[in-house]
Amino acid sequence: MAEARGGGARPSRPPGLHAVVGHEELQARLSRSVERGRLPASVLLHGPVGVGKQRLALWLGQRLLCEEGSACGRCRSCRLALRLEHPDLHWFFPLPRPKGASTPSRLREKLEESRLEELEERRARPLAVRDFDGATGLYLAAVQQMKAMASRRPAMGKRTVFVVGDAESMVPQASSPEAANAFLKLLEEPPEDAFILLTSSRPGALLPTIRSRTLGLRVLPVPTGAIEGLLVEVAGVDADRAASLARRSQGSPGRALRALSEESGAARGRAQDLLKAALSRDRVDRWSFAASLPPSGARGDFDEVLASATELLRDLLTASLGRPELGFDPGAAAALAGAAPPAHALLRAIALVEEAREEAAGNLNPQAITAGLLVDLGSALESP
Ligand SMILES: [Zn+2]
Structure with a gap:
């Protein structure tokens, strides 16, 4: 289904998410909001492609769920979050529409199956570049899945966190706005103690009504030095090559x-x-x-x-x-x-x-x- 090209990025450490790089200021700001209990229930992280918006949203989810209240990286909740196994941190992203699903409930099941498979892949190879053949979307069935999960009580802590990557793909066609509308309802009547963290590199493509119900935060390009560090330390690339790749990456x-x-x-x-x-x-x-x-x-x-x-x-x-x-x-x-x-x-x-x-x-x-x-x-x- 998806093709992963991990390259020289064979992980030498236990599979899991790499550290967030180059967003210290925004992390500090978000941390303060969480500490003061002022983080709105719906946040939209927007900025250029590949700057780490979903990684940042996953970190914020970890921060919201951490038992030490700090994204400590050591407590049970943090360890589960870093391994993409936390039962109250749900990561959604565009997927190909499953074939051969005859009923809406079957479609929802199949979509959820492929989401879990994809998470498994990302867990095993966190640095691999993931591509799908053909069109992908965040379909109505996925939003219904989110709604069902949001209505349940959190499994471990007090909160449930949803990370929704490439949120603009909730409106694949103007003629079928159901997914976006269903999502809008979720935002309008947010379940208690649920946080919805959207990311988008094309925020203009989101429904204005969705945009207006979220706190928009701009995620800036990452300094070259931080990208170099990531390539050397996490991907095991030699210094010269890392410097050249980082320079060409436009942040x-x-x-x-x-x-x-x-x-x-x-x-x-x-x-x-x-x-x-x-x-x-x-x-x-x-x-x-x-x-x-x-x-x-x-x-x-x-x-x-x-x-x-x-x-x-x-x-x-x-x-x-x-x-x-x-x-x-x-x-x-x-x-x-x-x-x-x-x-x-x-x-x-x-x-x-x-x-x-x-x-x-x-x-x-x-x-x-x-x-x-x-x-x-x-x-x-x-x-x-
Ligand atoms: Zn922790």
Whole structure:
């Protein structure tokens, strides 16, 4: 359904949300409102695409539910919120319309199922860029689901919090305004102790009646340094690359992560070609792959290809040990699995690629390194 391209963003820490970056002032302001009991029940966070509006709304939800009253990050409520598992913090976002739902109640069920699946994905890979094929929306059935949840008592604390991302997609067509109207009713008659936190990068597309019932807060672009920090510390990107991605991101961590995953996607494609060339007994294939690499320079890119090759070999290894679900990208590895080399051959191959990475760091010519690597890999992987 959705395609996740996590790129070099394989999480090395327990899955969960990364810290909010670059919105300290707004966080302090929101914190003060919560402390004084002055936060309105409906808030609209608006600002450019990818600046972290939904992340900020999730933080505010955590803040509202924290047992210490501070988004401490340590209490049970905070830990659940950070793992997207808090029973009173509900995150809604546009989803594709489920197929084959014959009745409205079936549609609501299916939509809720796919929301929970999507949350599962986001929990497992919080930095991955999520894309759906085709149109998505926040449908009437989702709003009805929210209403039903809002009418229940909170499961853990005193409050229920809804985060509604891309809220403008509640009006996919002017001819069917039901979702927006149903939502309007929810805002007009808010359940006691429920907070509704909307986010939108196109607030002008929201119904004016919805806008007028929310407190609008502008979320500003994130300083470049903060985006760099996120890329280095959380996504594990090296400093030079992080600096360049951050500069190009126009203050949007989301855009930087997208560019990162696109670059890594390209590198993975090249890594797949590299392993195919190694597995092919055809010397022409091997030489033409080596020749397709730049004779010098672009060392960062070449290292990324080799790093991706190691990742693919690891995926093949987990598959050969009967645990493909532990792999990073089982689909990509499956494309090579026709050869299914044994585990010891794959371990040898990983060592060879890592040696090549060290050579590449020592400024040797990528073509020469690759030509040698392909021959060594070929014999390692063909060994019985
Ligand atoms: Zn807490």
